[in-house]
Amino acid sequence: EVQLQESGPGLVKPSQSLSLTCSVTGYSITSNYWGWIRKFPGNKMEWMGYINYSGSTSYNPSLKSRISITRDTSKNQFFLQLNSVTTEDTATYYCARYYYYSSSLNWFAYWGQGTLVTVSS
């Protein structure tokens, strides 16, 4: 079974970079799509972006200048970097496998447990 686990610092200072790792077991990240989603206090959820089987990425335009998603296929991990964070980036961050069967059939099939990142000085 596919399992995803987020890891990284729980506290980041404003203006610094947020870096998270998603470790995947049970499925190769060289197949399908792999994304990051965050849930803000107050329950709003935001899709941040994804990296696909070939390493191509797609990002939410609201984050485009600050976000980078990369991967290490040898470790079966993918990564999120968000630059110049503010307190508004405080959220629980989830990694997920995005099942893309076709343009009309796709969904976030497997999710990590989420990791809370607080931006504060």
Added chain:
Amino acid sequence: DIQMTQTPSSMPASLGERVTISCRASQGISNYLNWYQQKPDGTIKPLIYYTSNLQSGVPSRFSGSGSGTDYSLTISSLEPEDFAMYYCQQYDSSPLTFGSGTKLEIK
């Protein structure tokens, strides 16, 4: 961006009750609508894809319907494990966007 308006934001309900959660898109999304459940421990799982198709392993008391801009998730008879948060998500166009969530609470 397509805005997804989900109602209600919270819903007290009783065991055995039938409940419906609504999701309205700011423009037509051609049935490209998924539903997710988030449990109190934070676990998120997909429930329904492409408006009305049940994910494998999801009980048949869950159903989805809708078209155009209006969609809904119905639970026919609430079980204890159904008290959770529910989110809709559209994939008609990028960026993917989620509804604001509905918290199903025990009355």
